[in-house]
Every structure is written in C-alpha cells, then in structure tokens.
Amino acid sequence: MKKKICIFDMDGLLIDxxxxxxxxxxxxxxxxxxxxxxxxxxxxxxxxxxxxCKDELYGRYGNDFPLESFLSRIYxxxxxxxxNNGIELMPGVKEILTYLKNKNIECVVGTSxxxxxxxxxxxxxxxxxxxxxxxxxxxxNNPKPAPDIFLLCLKGYKPQEAFVFEDSHNGIRAAVNAxxxxxxxxxxxxxxxxxxxxxxxxxxQIDEAIELI
Numbered sequence: 001m002k003k004k005i006c007i008f009d010m011d012g013l014l015i016d017x018x019x020x021x022x023x024x025x026x027x028x029x030x031x032x033x034x035x036x037x038x039x040x041x042x043x044x045x046x047x048x049x050x051x052x053c054k055d056e057l058y059g060r061y062g063n064d065f066p067l068e069s070f071l072s073r074i075y076x077x078x079x080x081x082x083x084n085n086g087i088e089l090m091p092g093v094k095e096i097l098t099y100l101k102n103k104n105i106e107c108v109v110g111t112s113x114x115x116x117x118x119x120x121x122x123x124x125x126x127x128x129x130x131x132x133x134x135x136x137x138x139x140x141n142n143p144k145p146a147p148d149i150f151l152l153c154l155k156g157y158k159p160q161e162a163f164v165f166e167d168s169h170n171g172i173r174a175a176v177n178a179x180x181x182x183x184x185x186x187x188x189x190x191x192x193x194x195x196x197x198x199x200x201x202x203x204x205q206i207d208e209a210i211e212l213i
Contacts, residue, residue, distance in 0.1 A: 092207030
C-alpha cells in the first residue's frame with residue numbers, strides 16, 4: 001500500500017539533541033546535585049519522557065534522589081541551549097523532508113519532548129513548516145513504548161499508509177505496537193535483535209530512505 005504519511009521522532013533523529021544536548025545537560029545537572037553521570041544507563045532511557053523513568057532513576061541513584069530538582073535543571077539548561085540556537089540538524093534531514101514535500105506525503109512529528117521546546121527547536125532549525133502537526137508525549141496517556149503517540153499522529157490514516165522514523169528501542173516498540181512500518185536510523189540509542197528484525201529497514205542516515213519511498 002502506498003504510504004501517505006511519515007511520522008518522525010525528533011531527538012537524535014531529526015535533531016542532534018541526544019548527544020549534543022540531553023547527554024550534556026544530564027551530566028551537568030547530575031554533577032551540580034552531587035551525583036555521577038552514567039551514560040550507558042541514560043542511553044537505556046532514550047525515547048521516553050523522564051517522568052516515566054522515575055522508577056529507573058530511583059533504582060540507579062536511590063530513593064532520596066532529588067528527581068524534581070534534576071528535571072527542572074535539565075529543562076532549564078535545555079531551554080537555554082535551544083534559545084541560543086545551540087543545536088544542529090542531523091545529516092540528511094533537509095533532503096528527506098524536501099523529497100517528501102515534493103511527493104505530497106504528509107509529515108508529522110511525534111516526540112517525547114515537551115511541545116513548546118519541540119516547536120522552538122524545529123522553528124530555529126528552519127524545518128517546522130515541513131510538518132502539518134507536532135505532537136508531544138504530554139498529549140497522550142501512555143508514553144512510548146505504548147503506541148499512543150503514533151496513533152495520535154496518524155490523523156485518520158490507516159497504519160498501513162504510514163511510515164514511522166525512529167532511532168530508539170522504545171520508539172521502535174511504539175511503532176510496532178501501533179502496527180506501523182518503522183524505518184530505523186541508527187544513532188546513539190542501544191537497539192536489540194528484536195528491533196532490527198522488526199524494522200522495515202535499518203539505515204545509517206535518514207535520507208537513505210528516499211530510495212524506499
């Protein structure tokens with residue numbers, strides 16, 4: 001069936017905000033609070049909002065971990081970086097979005113990032129106008145790996161008429177749970193054998209998808 005809509009994750013897929021922003025600011029916030037940063041641990045949380053990871057954070061850092069202070073400081077650091085245009089597009093993003101626009105294939109963002117920050121990042125980087133809608137995990141009851149965010153993004157299209165573009169385990173599982181073909185673009189997030197086997201295609205750079213569509 002011909003694809004009519006493409007749904008994109010944002011962090012680490014469209015925008016270099018995983019390594020360039022989230023990892024950086026997680027480490028700063030933790031060290032300010034007197035904790036050591038554990039990068040492999042935080043990689044396992046990618047694709048989910050932090051508030052949905054509270055059990056894992058308490059398990060790693062103890063029940064007295066100041067979660068609210070940690071989250072508040074990360075969001076503060078992120079917002080400063082975003083307002084100062086301190087992030088960049090991932091390679092190939094403009095190329096794939098331009099191609100889809102020329103083919104009249106609708107593009108939507110489904111991200112775990114707070115909506116006002118997602119809109120600001122997409123606007124600053126000059127790609128907001130490629131998307132008809134931007135949806136945040138705060139708009140649904142269940143975060144990734146639940147399918148809620150991607151089902152919301154479908155906008156009435158059938159799952160068979162869509163592609164999801166993802167780079168994280170939880171995002172891939174959300175797409176699979178929604179019954180949507182998922183194109184995986186490898187980045188910083190650890191993936192499982194199940195992720196690779198469930199992927200419609202695994203790419204090294206997002207504009208390689210032009211040959212698939």
